[in-house]
Amino acid sequence: MLRIHFTPDDLTRIRVASTPDPLWETAFSLHRLQTTQGRWAYADWHRGTLAALTGTRLGAAVRGLLIPVLPRARYWPDFLTPAEGADGLEAGLAAVRDTPPERVVHEMRLLARCSGAPDWAPALAEPDLRNELVRVLRAYHDTVVAPHLDRMCESLAGERGLLARSTLNGGVGDLLNGLSPAMRWCPPVLHVDYVEDRDLYLDGRGLRLVPSYFCWKAPVSLADGTLRPVLVYSVQHVRPSGPAAPDAALSALLGRTRAAALRAVALGMTTSELARFLGVSPATATHHTTVLRDAGLSTSRRLQNTVLHTLTPLGAAMLRRPSPAEHAGAAVPSDF
Template identity: 65%
Template sequence: MLRIHFTPADLTRIRLATRPDPLWEIVFSLHRLQTSQGRWAYADWYRATQDTLANTTLGKAVRRLLVPVVPRAAYFPDFLTPYEAAEGLGVGLAAMVDTPSARVAAEVRRLQETTGGPLWARSLVESRAREELGKALRAYHDAVIAPFQDDVFARIAAERAVRARVTVDTGVDGLLGGLAPGIRWRPPVLEIDYVEDRDLHLDGRGLRLIPSYFCWRTPVALADNTPRAVLTYPLRDTRAPAPEHPSGVSLGALLGKTRAAALRTLAHGATTTELAQYLGVSPATATHHTTVLRNAGLITTRRSQNTVLHTLTPVGAALLRTGTPRSAA
């Protein structure tokens, strides 16, 4: 079990990631390639990735360079997921390259002691070797994660909307108590079902919460307790089936006054009841509108306890920015 100990100051310094962390998503997606557990939830991605990597130079690099240093095991090096990656892939890779050599050496040594990491990993103490690893990570991201980026961003945005609403309604207790199965909030300690037994004392540093698209079932924290603290956790619900391909009928139905108003309302997230009240229609009618918008790929729907929250997908946001629904209205 992992026990994260909060002080009163830490409770005021909880932050929820504003977008997917590209390096954590790379790590967890590599884990998805190493196990069949949860593969059904990523079936489309897995099939596409297998096709992309099969008999290619990138596929060989993934097997030779990436998987050995990111094993699906109790440990992989922290320097592969630097705090700075929250600002984007380029910034994260630069921070990885700039990691002090002494820290890299210690983490590589721990990798070899705990999981039998490759001997060549010792060369990562040299910045040039980390630059080459960074190139492989970027190529992997561009080839197998970027094509699914819209879905990743949409689901993380929906998670943020749900957590923001929970925090407003129930405070920090509700936020920490409802993150994911296997996480329990027993103030002032957050208990997490984990691969090892240890304690993490925040001591005023606060905690960054990072929801992850490719994380499956088990939350993950940095192995070293001394850097800025983060906790990555899986999205609470299972992957929803992809929306039906937008048909002429669904897109045509969108171009109406009420549905355009619904789309604008959902730009900031709303429940079915709130949407019905705003539009002045019955909940059943609001549900019909959200179904059409969802089938057109313009919104996503998340359930949190007894609440159903609707938010825009990147496609819906882009359509809203063009002014098409407003013109139709």
């Protein structure tokens, strides 16, 4: 059990990540390759990742360099998921590269004691091997994580919508109570189901909450309680339905009422609120949200006894009416 102790100041300094954290997502995606748990939620990603890595130099580098230092275990080094990752991949990788050597040595010793570490792990304190680690992290992220950014942003946007609604309706207490089934808010302590028993005292530093697409069930925090406090937890995953027919679903969007529904969902609405807004029955509102969801324009998440509908990046783009653009798929970097 992890017990996170809040002061009154900490309750005013809770922040929720606004974009996926690239290094946390990279770490958790590597964990998804190391287990079959939750495989159904990442089936498409897993198939594509195996195709991109199998038989390649990048795949060999992932197996030989990344997985040994980012194992799916009770501990992995904190310096590989720095706070600077909140500012983007390059900022995070720069922080990894610039980590003081003595900290790298210390955390590698912890890895060896807690989870097991390769013989070469202490050499990560040296610039050459650390630069190689950064190079492989970047290539791995660009190849198998970045192509799923839209899906990750969709999940994060839906989660932020739920959290905003909980906070507006019930305050910070409802926010902390609704984060995950693995967490329980008993003021002034947030109890988190965890791999070890320990206490984290925020002492006025606040807490950064990071909803994660690739994290599966168990929340994660940094091992070093002196670092900037962060709590990473899994967003809700919905079992995929059968493949939709995109052309048919998009064609069904035509019409005044459904266009109004799309604009309304941009504000975040429950089914009953949407029905009142459109002046239709709840069943009709449900039909409209189903069509929007099947077309990839909205996402639906359960909030207690209601369902909250929010836009996906594609739905938001339709309302913005951007100029057409082709987005090339990621390729394995030529260095590999």
